[in-house]
Amino acid sequence: MIAEWENACWLLPPPLRQSIRRPLFSIRAMPQRLGCWDPAKREIILSSELVSKHGWDDVKDVLLHEMAHQVAHEGLAGAKETGHGSSFKQVCRFLSANPRASGTYPTLHERLNQGDPLDDNDRMVIRIRKLMALAESSNPNEAHAAMRKAFDLIRRHNIDLISHGQDQRYTSIFLGRPRLRHFREAYHLAHLLQDFYFVQGVWAQAWVLEKGRMGRVLEISGSVQNVQIAEYVHASVHRYIDNTWADYCQDKKLNRYRKTDFAVGVIAGFRSTLQQASISTQQVNDTGLPMCVDDKLTRYLARRYPHLRSFSRKGPSHDAQVLSDGTQCGKKLVVSKGIRNAAGFNNQVLEYHGKGSS
Structure with missing residues (x-):
């Protein structure tokens, strides 16, 4: 927490940054609260349940x-104001902090997983749900066709x-865990999400608990729905890579770097599927990427x-050779069930077809 606090200080204007001192930090049981600031003790307290059971972006x-x-x-003399007065809101803008992320307010991922209620009269959502259901077909050709149509509909x-x-409404979440070092496939997958799923990615500094040092983590930003879809695809591709690699490397003496080659190939193969699905959309460039830029998301970031x-x-x-084999496996990847119900995308699993499917 100390490292995150010190890192966030650099987001403050210099005069304000120089006017504050590092507080005490503690973690304790607080069943009814996520955290609090105790001005008398100069202490920031976080819930032990929050720290132990939730992701670092929630913390x-x-x-x-x-x-x-x-x-x-301490820096803007906001003690005379209400708890969430104008000084507090001003600092929240400096820190990109959520003014409501305390008390009994749900954590970041809890809010995302609750999802927005789906309107059954929304023909677009209904069509996408039906296409995603067809993508569960045991027929590989039918599954791929349904996934491409669903992707094209989301895109349009x-x-x-x-x-x-x-x-x-835009939001930002971490994908994966903060690490000191990320393998090459992590960057390829980040670019794929940014190129095809209407989110923007940043490799943000974050505390690596097991190493006791600051590292980096992929943070994506976008509309709530697009962030949920990208989060689901990110987890799905990683699981597919792990399963297909386990089959591929049997009886082969291949090291971790060859897994990276294989994984980069898988992502390239999946990218080619998405590019083909984009051809029918008129507002794309020669590589199948959207020409329509979300300026509001750019300003948010x-x-x-x-x-x-x-x-x-x-x-x-x-x-x-390993890269090529991974590319062929990536072309078989079918992501389904991404849009299913109002509960969002949590607790969903990857569906794919071919050797090693589950």
């Missing part, structure tokens, strides 16, 4: 909320919303990360 969400209380109280729906300037930088690096050498 960080609450920590930033309580930090905003501290900064408003988003392009229509963006082109008409429709207001959407700019407010969240005002000093964002991009970087690239050259990948290491790879085994061409």
Whole structure:
């Protein structure tokens, strides 16, 4: 928590950053609360259940909320205001903190998993649900066709919303766990989600619990529905890679780097499926990627990360045969059940066809 607090301090304007001191931190049982700021003791307290049973993005969400209380109280003389007064809201904007992430308010992932109620009169949602159900077919050709149609429908729906300037509610979540080092396939998958699922990704700093150091984690931002879909696809592709790799490497002496080659191939194969599904959409470029940019999402991300930088690096050498075999496996990947009911995408499993399916 100390490292996250110190890291968040750099989001504050210099005069405000220099006006506050590091508080005490504690974790204790608080059945009715996620966290609190105790100004008398200068202490930020987080619920032990929150820390032990929820993801680090849930923990960080609450920590930033309580930090905003501290900064408003000590740096902006907000002690005379109500708990969530104008000073507190101002600091929340600096920290990209959620003003409601405390008390009995649900955690970030609990809010996402609750999902938005589906309107049965919404023909678009009903059609997508039916197509995703068809994608569970045991017939590989039928399953792929249904998945491509569902993807194309989601795509057209988003392009229509963006082109008409429709207001959407954006959110940000972590995908996977913070690590000191991420294998190459993690970056390929991040680009796939950003290219095809109407989210934007940032490799954000986050605390790596098992290493006791700051590392990085993929954070995606987008509309609530698109973030849920991207989260589901991210988990699905990882599970597919693990299962198909277990079959592929039997009786082969292949190391972890060859798994990366295989995984990059799987992602490339799946990317080709999505590109083919995009051809029928008119508003795409030569690579099948959308030409319609969500400017409102871009502004949301700019407010969240005002000093964002991009970087690239050259990948290491790879085994061409393993990469090619992974690509062929990736072309067989079928993601289904992604849109099923109002409960969102939690507790869903990957459905795919071919050797090693389950």
